[in-house]
Amino acid sequence: MPELPEVETIRQDMIKKVKGKKIAKVEIRNGKNIRIISPQEFERRLKGKIIKDIKRRGKYLILPLDPPDFLIFHLKLTGRLLFSPAGAKEPDYVRIVFTFTDNTRLFFADIRGFADIYLLTQNEMETVPIIKNLGPEPLSPEFTLDKFKQRLKDKKGKIKPLLMNQSVIAGIGNIYSQESLHRAGIHPERNVSKLTDREIEAIYRSLLEVLQEAIKYRGSSVDAYLDLDGKEGKYVPHLRVYGREGKSCLRCGSPIKKKKIAGRGTYFCSKCQK
Ligand SMILES: [Zn+2]
Numbered sequence: 001m002p003e004l005p006e007v008e009t010i011r012q013d014m015i016k017k018v019k020g021k022k023i024a025k026v027e028i029r030n031g032k033n034i035r036i037i038s039p040q041e042f043e044r045r046l047k048g049k050i051i052k053d054i055k056r057r058g059k060y061l062i063l064p065l066d067p068p069d070f071l072i073f074h075l076k077l078t079g080r081l082l083f084s085p086a087g088a089k090e091p092d093y094v095r096i097v098f099t100f101t102d103n104t105r106l107f108f109a110d111i112r113g114f115a116d117i118y119l120l121t122q123n124e125m126e127t128v129p130i131i132k133n134l135g136p137e138p139l140s141p142e143f144t145l146d147k148f149k150q151r152l153k154d155k156k157g158k159i160k161p162l163l164m165n166q167s168v169i170a171g172i173g174n175i176y177s178q179e180s181l182h183r184a185g186i187h188p189e190r191n192v193s194k195l196t197d198r199e200i201e202a203i204y205r206s207l208l209e210v211l212q213e214a215i216k217y218r219g220s221s222v223d224a225y226l227d228l229d230g231k232e233g234k235y236v237p238h239l240r241v242y243g244r245e246g247k248s249c250l251r252c253g254s255p256i257k258k259k260k261i262a263g264r265g266t267y268f269c270s271k272c273q274k
Pocket residue numbers: 249250251252253254269270271272273
């Protein structure tokens with residue numbers, strides 16, 4: 001599933017390619033991903049609107065429109081947003097085609113169909129819980145070490161699922177939680193209430209490092225993720241623990257193990273992650 005670095009990569013590309021464009025036509029071939037409103041209403045409200053900006057909150061892409069409305073995408077497992085110059089060939093599994101007034105197109109494609117698409121009013125933005133209940137943005141200036149400590153305070157349970165909990169911190173999923181914990185030398189099953197201040201600081205620093213690095217390399221294409229041009233992210237060769245079961249730990253040489261933790265396949269080194 002695209003996590004913060006992948007969604008941020010798409011956002012930055014959309015700023016260059018989609019920002020400021022006016023929607024001339026919306027063609028809905030499969031409207032199952034559209035939440036709350038009907039596909040007919042979705043199409044009617046979007047036609048003629050301008051994409052004013054592209055923002056991100058956690059794993060959500062948020063497009064403020066003019067006249068006001070907010071178009072929101074959560075790509076989930078296999079959702080993709082692909083930009084195409086006028087006349088270019090269509091990608092596979094397209095469900096919705098947004099055609100702009102300059103004849104360029106934005107395709108929403110989804111093989112398995114779990115992605116969520118919302119069209120919300122300003123008022124709904126403040127009341128619908130999807131965005132409202134998200135934890136802080138880890139790369140925002142407000143996300144200080146103290147803030148991170150605060151978020152973990154009084155929490156119980158294993159650290160890895162907690163890092164993935166979107167109401168604790170926004171944007172971290174299965175890959176980057178594991179990468180951060182390996183880098184910090186913390187076992188993914190450690191109980192958060194037993195972590196020392198120093199260990200929390202190590203996780204905090206690793207988390208920021210890993211996210212920034214992954215954005216620099218345009219994300220990880222471990223499964224369906226592709227960027228706006230349909231190209232793979234380049235971070236996979238830089239992953240230190242994810243997907244490396246049986247291979248030597250890059251820090252200590254011990255074989256990397258894999259275990260299901262809170263239902264998700266988790267890679268770790270039992271020697272240097274304590
Ligand atoms: Zn190790």
